[in-house]
Amino acid sequence: MDFTTFLWTTLGAFLTLATFSFLYKDNPFYKLAEHLVVGVSAGYFVIIVWHGTMVPNLFQKLADGDWYLLWLNSTQPWYIVPGILGILMWTRFSKKYGWISRWPMALYIGIAAGVAVPLEMSNKVNKQLVATMVDIDWSNFMGAGFFDPFSGMASLLIFIGAVSALIYFFFSKAHTGVFGGVAKLGIWTLMIGFGASFGFTVMARISLFINRLQYLDKNWREAAFDASNPNYSFGFPLVFWLVMALILVYIIWELMAHLKHKNQTSAPQ
Amino acid sequence: MxxxxxxxxxxxxxxxxxxxxxxxxxxxVDYSIPIRVTNETRSIYTFIDSLPPGDIVFVAIDYDPSNQAELHPMTYAIMEHAFRKNLKVIFTALSQNGPGMADQAIRDITDSVSLDRTYNGVEFKGREIRNGIDYTFLGYKPYYAIIILSMGQNFRISFPTDYYGTPLDSIPMMRGVLNYDNVACLIDLSGGNITDAWISYGQGRYNFPLALGLTGVMTAQYYPYLNSGQVFGIMGGMLGAAQYERMADNPGLAIDGMRVQxxxxxxxxxxxxxxxxxxxxxxxxxxxxxx
Structure with missing residues (x-):
């Protein structure tokens, strides 16, 4: 790793720590990191759409035409149509001509709805309904290993769980007797589902922290003291310790501010 | 009190x-924990492992840096496995900041595959992974649903060039490769709604084998698609990545992270x-x- 790359890695480490500082309280370092994320993302998006989409999918398609003929003499002149529709979208910013943007928007929404409705219905509803009512595979009832999602038992549990959960949301009949019992099973099914989601979410959040730990340790700290690096110089540990000193100063400053505030609030009026 | x-x-x-x-x-603290591999992760590994050399795997890297903790290890494990098996890979990144993720993963895995390694007792000689021969990175385009639909007709409609600006027809690996019919399977590694589009507009419309690598937050809500057969495997969060690493005998950041979990x-x-x-x-x- 050369020194320039290490400086970028250090910036990543600094922004990581700045972001985590929000767990204590909102502060200027966190604000800096937050604004950088928004700004860099927006800038990156504009550039990548321009070079990755506008240039190859529009400008290069019309490149063999002439601008003074409005590219109508190009080999693929129909690409002008989406280009014009895209430009019309920008009239949204004008109070006077904003209504024009409704035309490309209407076309886009119409196409999207037309494509989405049958496919969503087929894949999110019909196929799920069919999957809930499959034959139970008694020959593979227990499946392979602990709770195999491809086993017959899983099919049976999904059927019972789906029906009981639907009954829980059926409000045209009082939830009493057997009906109430099945509805209760339904809410247990929902609770188990929410519990699984919560468990996965906890793992996800901890994963984010672990990833940052790995970055700070493996990518930053180890690089700062890696004497086997052919580009290694005293600048590596110097930058590392400068960042650490900055963090320490900030912690002391926050601690002093906290103690001062505490003394002021506990002092007799 | x-x-x-x-x-x-x-x-x-x-x-x-x-x-x-x-x-x-x-x-x-230096210790290890056992990783139990679930059937939904095993099915992805087994599928890729059973493909003959030269087959094409489509890997959709649909996540931003905010999800790299869980999904990057999956990408690394799958890519290394595929390249070691001499499979070819087509990448897309339909998430806004995905191209950076894909680019980084491609560079790192290219370096890793150049080294001799032994996985599950089988020795793999290091080899050079070449752009256009072993992989093609199509890049990013906005409006993922439309892109997924158009790729079912022809990859060239939405991606006349790859991420690096090379026309697709000039890329040796892409000769004769038109659409999803020419790929063995598609693995979507996603941290957002793009997964829904791959299920509805991709697998649902064009009926190719689809597997999912998901963030932990998303995992539970996609299990119904496993049961219905719309996807043939799911890797959930860091655990899913660790399971794949364990099966591929390629311990990485996920197995290391599970110790802390x-x-x-x-x-x-x-x-x-x-x-x-x-x-x-x-x-x-x-x-x-x-x-």
Missing amino acids: SIFDRLMRLDRRWVFLFLTAVCIAGYY LPAHIVIVLFIIIGNIGYFVTRRREQLEGR
């Missing part, structure tokens, strides 16, 4: 601090139990005091 009253008033920052200390301790989860479960005890004891006392 009793201990339960103190618990109910505990500043949450103490919880953060304690959890941070536990994670750091778990990270630096264990103490962190124990602490969180203990906090939930203690918090509930505190809540019920306090409520019971208030009821007795007639408040």
Whole structure:
């Protein structure tokens, strides 16, 4: 790793720590990191759409035409149509001509709805309904290993769980007797589902922290003291310790501010 | 003030601090935990492992840096497995910041595959992974649903060039490769709604084998698609990545991270139990005091 790359890695480490500082309280370092994320993302998006989409999918398609003929003499002149529709979208910013943007928007929404409705219905509803009512595979009832999602038992549990959960949301009949019992099973099914989601979410959040730990340790700290690096110089540990000193100063400053505030609030009026 | 009253008033920052200390301790203490591989992850590994050399795997890297903790290890494990098996890979990145993720993964895995390694007792000689021969990175385009639909007709409609600006017809690997019919399977590694589009507009419309690598937050809600056969495998969060690494005998960041998950989860479960005890004891006392 050369020194320039290490400086970028250090910036990543600094922004990581700045972001985590929000767990204590909102502060200027966190604000800096937050604004950088928004700004860099927006800038990156504009550039990548321009070079990755506008240039190859529009400008290069019309490149063999002439601008003074409005590219109508190009080999693929129909690409002008989406280009014009895209430009019309920008009239949204004008109070006077904003209504024009409704035309490309209407076309886009119409196409999207037309494509989405049958496919969503087929894949999110019909196929799920069919999957809930499959034959139970008694020959593979227990499946392979602990709770195999491809086993017959899983099919049976999904059927019972789906029906009981639907009954829980059926409000045209009082939830009493057997009906109430099945509805209760339904809410247990929902609770188990929410519990699984919560468990996965906890793992996800901890994963984010672990990833940052790995970055700070493996990518930053180890690089700062890696004497086997052919580009290694005293600048590596110097930058590392400068960042650490900055963090320490900030912690002391926050601690002093906290103690001062505490003394002021506990002092007799 | 009793201990339960103190618990109910505990500043949450103490919880953060304690959890941070536990994670750091778990990270630096040298130990390992067993990783049990679930059938939904095994099916993805088995599918890729059974493909003959030269087959094409489509890997959709649909996540931003905010999800790299969970999904990057999956990408690395799958890519390394595919390249070691001499499979060819087509990449897309339909998430806004995905191209950077894909670009980084391609560079790292290209370096890794150049080294001799032994996985599951089989020795793999290092080889050079070449752009256009072993992989093609199509890049990013906005409006993922339309892009997914158009790729079912021809990759060239949305991607006349690859990410690096080379026309697709000039790329040796892409000769004769028109659409999803020419790929063995598609693996979507996603941290957002793009997964829904791959299921509805991709697999549902063009009927190719689809597997999912998902963030932990998303995983539970996609299991119904496994049961319905719309996807043939799911990797959920860091655990899913660790399972794939275990099967591929290629320990990486996910297996390393799972060591830290264990103490962190124990602490969180203990906090939930203690918090509930505190809540019920306090409520019971208030009821007795007639408040």
